Amino acid sequence: MVHGALQLVHTGIKGSERSTAPGGFLLTIERGTAVHPPSASSTFEAGVKGEPALVVRHLTKRFGDRTAYADVSFEVAHGEVFGFLGPNGAGKTTTVRTLGTLIVPSSGTAIVAGIPLSAENGVEIRQRIGIMPENPGLYDRLSVTENLEYFAALYGFRDAHVRINDALDAVNLADRAQDLCGGLSKGLRQRVGLARTLMSDPQIMFLDEPTSGLDPVAALEVHALINSLRAKGVTIFLTTHRLDEAEKLCDRVAILNTKLRTVGRPADLRAQLFHNTLQVRTRTPLANPGAFFATLASINEWHSNEPGTYELEVADVKSAAPDIVRGLVGEGADVISVGESAHSLEDVYLALIDDDGNGTAP
Amino acid sequence: MNTFSSARLMAVIRKEMRDYRRKRSIVVTMLILPFMFLIEPVVAIFVVPASSGVSDPRNYVILPVLYLLLIPSIMPSTLAAFTVVGEREQGTLEPLLTTPISQQEFIAGKGAAVLIPTMALTYGVYGLFLLAVEVFAKSVVSSAIFGQGSLLVALILMAPLLASWSIAVGMAVSVRATEIRVAQQLGALASIPPVLLILILAVGVIHPTLAVALIFSIILLGVDVRAIRIVAKMMNRERLVTGSKPSR
Numbered sequence: 284m285v286h287g288a289l290q291l292v293h294t295g296i297k298g299s300e301r302s303t304a305p306g307g308f309l310l311t312i313e314r315g316t317a318v319h320p321p322s323a324s325s326t327f328e329a330g331v332k333g334e335p336a337l338v339v340r341h342l343t344k345r346f347g348d349r350t351a352y353a354d355v356s357f358e359v360a361h362g363e364v365f366g367f368l369g370p371n372g373a374g375k376t377t378t379v380r381t382l383g384t385l386i387v388p389s390s391g392t393a394i395v396a397g398i399p400l401s402a403e404n405g406v407e408i409r410q411r412i413g414i415m416p417e418n419p420g421l422y423d424r425l426s427v428t429e430n431l432e433y434f435a436a437l438y439g440f441r442d443a444h445v446r447i448n449d450a451l452d453a454v455n456l457a458d459r460a461q462d463l464c465g466g467l468s469k470g471l472r473q474r475v476g477l478a479r480t481l482m483s484d485p486q487i488m489f490l491d492e493p494t495s496g497l498d499p500v501a502a503l504e505v506h507a508l509i510n511s512l513r514a515k516g517v518t519i520f521l522t523t524h525r526l527d528e529a530e531k532l533c534d535r536v537a538i539l540n541t542k543l544r545t546v547g548r549p550a551d552l553r554a555q556l557f558h559n560t561l562q563v564r565t566r567t568p569l570a571n572p573g574a575f576f577a578t579l580a581s582i583n584e585w586h587s588n589e590p591g592t593y594e595l596e597v598a599d600v601k602s603a604a605p606d607i608v609r610g611l612v613g614e615g616a617d618v619i620s621v622g623e624s625a626h627s628l629e630d631v632y633l634a635l636i637d638d639d640g641n642g643t644a645p
Numbered sequence: 646m647n648t649f650s651s652a653r654l655m656a657v658i659r660k661e662m663r664d665y666r667r668k669r670s671i672v673v674t675m676l677i678l679p680f681m682f683l684i685e686p687v688v689a690i691f692v693v694p695a696s697s698g699v700s701d702p703r704n705y706v707i708l709p710v711l712y713l714l715l716i717p718s719i720m721p722s723t724l725a726a727f728t729v730v731g732e733r734e735q736g737t738l739e740p741l742l743t744t745p746i747s748q749q750e751f752i753a754g755k756g757a758a759v760l761i762p763t764m765a766l767t768y769g770v771y772g773l774f775l776l777a778v779e780v781f782a783k784s785v786v787s788s789a790i791f792g793q794g795s796l797l798v799a800l801i802l803m804a805p806l807l808a809s810w811s812i813a814v815g816m817a818v819s820v821r822a823t824e825i826r827v828a829q830q831l832g833a834l835a836s837i838p839p840v841l842l843i844l845i846l847a848v849g850v851i852h853p854t855l856a857v858a859l860i861f862s863i864i865l866l867g868v869d870v871r872a873i874r875i876v877a878k879m880m881n882r883e884r885l886v887t888g889s890k891p892s893r
Contacts, residue, residue: 346889383743386883387891405882406745414743420736422660424667429660436656437744479740 334397336361336487336518337382342391344377351377355391355543359487359535362516364509366523366533368628370636373539375522376417379489382520383414396486410438413485417492419476423465427456427475430464431482438483450478453508470501477508487518494528506532530628544635552631558583560624561595561604566617569593575614581606594624649753653746657754658761665762674723675762679716679770685709686774690782690790706789708847710796716770717808718839721763725815726832728755729885730822739886748880752873756812763808771800799846799858806865811835813872820879823888 337359344351352374359365369375380386382395384405393400396411421430428447435443451457454474459467464475473493480488490509494502509519509532523529529536530549537546545552568590569575576585576595581603584596597603600623611618665671689709732738741751778790790796814835815828822828842861846853883891 346887380739380886384882385739385742385886406747409743409745412743414740416736416739416743418736418739420738420740422664422737423735424664425660429663433656433660434740434744436659437653437741437746439650439652439745476740483744 334361335359335394336363336396337365337520338394339382340392342378342381342393343389344374344381344386345389350374350541352539353542355539357537357543357546359518359520361486361518362513363534364513364519364521364532366521366529366536367539368523368526368529368536368632369539374541375539376491378539379414379491379520379522383412383489384408410483411485412487412489413480413483414489415476415480415491415493417495419472419479421464421467421472421475424463426461426463427451427467427478428460430475431479434479435482440482446482446484447478450482453481453511454478455504469496470498473497473505474501477505481512485517487520488512489520489522491522492524493521494523494525502528526627526629526632536628538632538635540636545631549628549631552628553626557626557630557634558596559598559600559603561597561600561607561621562624563593563595563607563611563621564619565591565593565611566619567591569614569616575610579603579606579610591619649747649749653750654754654757657746657750658758661755661758662761665758671724675720675766678720679766682713682716683770683774685712687777690778690786706786707796707853710774710790710800711843711847711853713767713771713774713800714803714807714843715836715840716767717763717804718811718843719833719836720766720811721759721808722811722815722832722835723829724759724763725756725812725835726819726822726828727825728759728816729819729880730825730828731819733885733888734825742882742885748877748882752816752877752880756809756816756873759812759815760805760808763812764805767804767808768801771804796853798855799853799861802858802862803865806862806869807839809869810839810865810872813869813876817872817876817879820876820884821888 335358337357339358340356342355343353355374355378357365367375367378377386381388382393382400384395384400384402387402388400395408398404398408398411400408422433425433428451431447431450432443435446440446447460448457451460454477456471456474456478459471464472467475473496477490477493480490493509494505497505506528509521512519521529521533533549535546535548536552538544545555547555572585572587572593576582576593581597581599582595583598585593587593595603595607597607604621604623608618608621665675686706686709689706729738732741746754775790778787782790811832815832818831818835819828822831845851846857851857881891
């Protein structure tokens with residue numbers, strides 16, 4: 284099963300167009316490269332060298348006979364945006380709850396913000412982290428400010444009002460500070476939840492589906508906020524179902540399906556799982572494609588699902604594409620497009636989850 | 646680092662009070678119930694026959710007066726039953742538990758936020774009753790109530806103990822319940838033992854003397870301490886979040 288976006292490597296042969304190619308490929312004729320890997324910020328790079336913000340070793344949680352997650356190990360560097368992906372029931376939320384000291388693991392160890400995970404260290408760990416659950420959980424009969432005041436008091440902040448104002452400014456909610464939370468839209472409630480998490484100035488922020496239910500503009504604002512937090516060196520542990528969001532925001536991602544299936548940078552995961560593929564479209568089918576492609580050393584394999592469209596497996600896209608275009612032009616073919624089959628994080632996710640069977644945790 | 650913070654305790658109490666005030670139905674229920682329990686004792690002090698034929702006026706006033714003890718027994722159970730399951734249903738429990746608040750602070754804050762209005766209303770109603778006795782009751786009735794320390798001791802001493810019992814049971818039910826309605830119905834069962842106790846005293850199975858009041862108070866104190874410890878044990882973060890017994 285292949286899913287992916289096709290983006291043009293070279294244009295100008297026969298104009299431009301935009302269409303959906305068979306097999307679910309979205310052909311976008313525009314100058315660009317493959318799906319952008321998230322840029323690793325200098326903060327993240329610096330963090331990688333130091334002590335990790337989060338160290339998880341063979342963590343397992345069972346509820347009676349049911350295993351929520353098993354033998355999970357990974358590290359998250361300071362300042363890193365770490366995506367935690369997986370299907371429903373994969374154990375993502377339980378993992379976050381465990382790391383947030385709400386649930387005791389059955390076995391394994393973890394170090395959260397420099398403190399070993401244990402019931403005794405719960406208060407200290409919770410002082411250093413912030414967790415925003417998918418449902419922001421606001422007191423509807425209290426105003427935005429009153430909600431934040433309550434949490435500021437629980438954290439024991441002496442400069443509560445400064446923190447509240449800063450947090451509200453950060454999420455663009457200063458003008459709604461006196462509104463009762465019960466009257467806020469889902470998007471605004473989500474923002475209040477974010478403000479509440481920001482207020483404690485955490486070393487690690489656990490965000491569980493922070494853009495769930497938000498309109499695109501509000502979601503973009505949350506993305507901008509996450510990027511600004513990254514720039515400040517805040518470590519972000521992002522649980523999301525939105526793979527495009529993970530791809531856009533995360534330095535690295537982990538895919539969990541009860542067991543950890545993989546951890547890595549999205550680009551690395553794509554490279555591990557998928558070959559480099561070019562898709563070539565010509566106005567009319569090649570007379571003898573087998574013979575023609577055999578003459579090009581840069582092509583390892585090829586196949587065609589429809590006349591005039593060819594999938595070419597190559598070792599290196601950048602060097603192969605010009606050779607192929609030159610060859611096709613020399614052969615007298617009218618080339619419509621040559622594009623890289625850029626596999627998305629979604630492809631990686633689906634490939635791994637499909638391997639597990641039905642895509643849900645046992 | 647795991648010290649009890651009175652600031653956090655106060656934060657929980659303040660928030661709960663603020664929340665009560667904003668919900669009119671809570672305030673109305675809180676106010677109506679105690680005053681309903683006041684009607685019977687006040688009526689009772691007027692219906693005591695003229696002094697000449699009354700051998701022992703306590704027989705006429707003791708049941709209505711002990712009736713006042715139902716206020717701290719019944720009133721807090723509904724609020725207490727809401728404490729955990731209500732937060733869980735609203736989705737506010739998890740964010741709350743991710744803060745540095747300890748289990749002890751959580752229990753104490755939630756419990757105190759129920760106990761404070763309960764006791765304020767209970768003692769307020771007591772005050773109104775005693776005022777009514779002082780102003781309107783016949784002298785035999787007045788002296789029967791003010792002259793017998795046991796009745797006042799029972800009222801004053803046992804009220805917080807009965808309320809604490811009711812709160813502990815309500816909170817225990819709230820931890821286990823999956824729905825607010827179920828929690829509130831089960832929480833109401835907390836008032837059965839105090840009602841039985843009051844009945845035993847009222848029907849004369851045990852004669853209500855000062856000594857009896859003190860003994861019952863001590864026993865209640867022991868029961869309350871035990872109940873609060875059980876609740877504290879149940880207030881495990883994992884149980885609160887998942888709603889089921891923690892497992893390894």
